[in-house]
Amino acid sequence: MIGMCWLLLRQGRLDEAETLAAQTADMIEPRLSRATPDECAAWGWLALRAAAAAGRNNRPQEARHYHRVATTAASAVGREHTGSFFRHWTTFGPLTVGMKGVEDAMVVGDARTVVCKAGEDALSPKAWKSTGRPSDDNWNRHRMDVARAHARTGDLTAAMDELTGVRRASPQWLQHQHVAAETMQEILKKRKRTLTAAMRDMASYLGVVG
Structure with missing residues (x-):
């Protein structure tokens, strides 16, 4: 059910x-x-x-x-x-x-709440000793929400850090996530300076054209 x-x-x-x-x-x-x-x-x-x-x-x-x-x-x-x-x-x-x-x-578009809650120790790997480890899929989806929230609030470095972390942990999974591609598109649109090598590489990996 x-x-x-x-x-x-x-x-x-x-x-x-x-x-x-x-x-x-x-x-x-x-x-x-x-x-x-x-x-x-x-x-x-x-x-x-x-x-x-x-x-x-x-x-x-x-x-x-x-x-x-x-x-x-x-x-x-x-x-x-x-x-x-x-x-x-x-x-x-x-x-x-x-x-x-x-x-x-x-x-519902409340990116600031997402960033605030995601920064709490209760939602970090620090808590896994006491709470146990979540499933990989749920954890990865959670980090995608956090990445998108950072992009929405203008912290592009933090957004990239999240994408990079998920790529390192689950590369094939990330490549098939629409949210990841959409988040990368937001990063490219908001980036006012020249793209970093990491940004260009991630955009290519996700099939995003800036």
Whole structure:
């Protein structure tokens, strides 16, 4: 069901995605005093899907409510958990919920909030000792949001640092991300001086023409 909600989001069927995620979350809401990490993670991911749909559908109050539910679920889990039902593609925990909050802020164009939150220790590798490591895909997508936020706020060096870091970690993944190419286009447009060698190389790598 979590995957179905993701597909609906990708298709832009936001009302359906929110309704399905929210109703399913209500149906499976666990009793936290006796819930397993898997049960809390499933409940939390459904809340995140509902929050993403509501935020993209100009329903900020509902999005905040769902995000609070996800935060409650993450607190019950305690750290990043690899659930048995999504073992091969993601984790759930406080760090994932924090990253999704950053993603939601970027969706509504609040780049300054993204930069501010991304700079907190709770959303940095420093926190991984206590929170556990997020999935690579979620971490890379998070860094793409941060790169774009830096580009939007004019810190092109920081934006390039993020792109370079993701390229170093997941080169093939980065090359197929539209957000990466769009971020690079923003960097090229805003750069007032001659492009650096790193910028030219990244633009070429992402197939972006300046």
